[in-house]
Amino acid sequence: MIPGIELPEAVARCVSPDAAEDLRRSVARGAIPLGPRERLSSLAVLLADPVAGIREEARGAWRSLPPSFVVGALEDPLLPTPVVDLVAALEQQRPEIVWKALEHPALGPRTVERFLESEDEEVLHRLARNHRLLGRHPDLARRLLDNPSLHPEEWSRLASLFAEAETGAPAAEDTAPEAVHLPPQVPRELLDEAVEGVEESQNLYQLVQGLSVSEKIKLATLGNKGARRLLIRDTNKLVAVAVIRSPKIRDDEVLAIAQDRTMADEVIRVVLGRKDWLKGYPIRLALAQNPKTPLPKAVRLLETLYDRDLRQVAKSRNVPSAVASGALRVLARRGKT
Numbered sequence: 001m002i003p004g005i006e007l008p009e010a011v012a013r014c015v016s017p018d019a020a021e022d023l024r025r026s027v028a029r030g031a032i033p034l035g036p037r038e039r040l041s042s043l044a045v046l047l048a049d050p051v052a053g054i055r056e057e058a059r060g061a062w063r064s065l066p067p068s069f070v071v072g073a074l075e076d077p078l079l080p081t082p083v084v085d086l087v088a089a090l091e092q093q094r095p096e097i098v099w100k101a102l103e104h105p106a107l108g109p110r111t112v113e114r115f116l117e118s119e120d121e122e123v124l125h126r127l128a129r130n131h132r133l134l135g136r137h138p139d140l141a142r143r144l145l146d147n148p149s150l151h152p153e154e155w156s157r158l159a160s161l162f163a164e165a166e167t168g169a170p171a172a173e174d175t176a177p178e179a180v181h182l183p184p185q186v187p188r189e190l191l192d193e194a195v196e197g198v199e200e201s202q203n204l205y206q207l208v209q210g211l212s213v214s215e216k217i218k219l220a221t222l223g224n225k226g227a228r229r230l231l232i233r234d235t236n237k238l239v240a241v242a243v244i245r246s247p248k249i250r251d252d253e254v255l256a257i258a259q260d261r262t263m264a265d266e267v268i269r270v271v272l273g274r275k276d277w278l279k280g281y282p283i284r285l286a287l288a289q290n291p292k293t294p295l296p297k298a299v300r301l302l303e304t305l306y307d308r309d310l311r312q313v314a315k316s317r318n319v320p321s322a323v324a325s326g327a328l329r330v331l332a333r334r335g336k337t
Helices: 009-015 021-029 036-046 052-063 067-073 081-090 095-102 109-113 121-128 131-136 138-145 152-167 188-196 201-209 213-222 225-231 237-244 251-259 265-272 281-289 295-302 307-315 321-334
Strands: none
Touching: 009 021, 009 036, 021 036, 021 052, 036 052, 036 067, 036 081, 067 095, 081 095, 081 109, 095 121, 109 138, 121 138, 121 152, 131 138, 131 152, 138 152, 152 213, 152 237, 201 213, 201 225, 213 225, 213 237, 225 237, 237 265, 251 265, 251 281, 265 281, 281 295, 281 307, 295 321, 307 321
């Protein structure tokens, strides 16, 4: 029996390697009526049967299962982890089933790891909503937050939950910005101003000082330029990253961030992960010269720069020596030294 898969005793005897082959084949074919959980679990056991013919029979039976049957089985919160993992592995051609598996709280962490770098928004959406799983494995939540393809609103929601879990405080409600809870000393209208576009630095500073980490993340995501300018300097890196992940951030702000040599490493990594921003030449130039850009990425960016800018980089004392020498190498390859 596969560790982690528990079957009723009568069913377990039927799929045991000690049972007669004909009996195991009958279970594989579905000749014995079973509920969804027992059906998937017994097939999972038979897929590892020592007899190749039985494994093949079980594989064919699995492929013939209607999608509605598998999705229905995934509604069962008691479905064993090895079975949920197997569904995610075998159903790659039926994405609606994989999406359902990614929402299951029993999904195994090793299976989750295979999807953490996905660029599929629906896959990331399903994973980000699996709060029970991510709550048990905060390291997976951190890695999911690092994925630049995670939708900003999903990122904000997950980051808020993760931040409150880190501090032990209750998470802010997952509601629209006007329903965000504020401490009594922070006037309600100040949040409205920050979200609607009024920029008064003193009022914004007062607002930010009274917010929890979760509320700062929401304000960084939904607020105006003034709020982002304050929150990008927040000591909590989740708040700073929420600024760069905001759907409202503008290219000129991204450029200023890319040029800032004191910017948090985590923020620079997000900029580097956005292909649409890297299409902008000024942003690439700024990142290539920013010491917070990881050296391998900075060197690759040099390949995209104009000769005149490479010459300036090569002479600059404000860039890492490896970047300056890298600029010289690119010029040499181009025959422009």
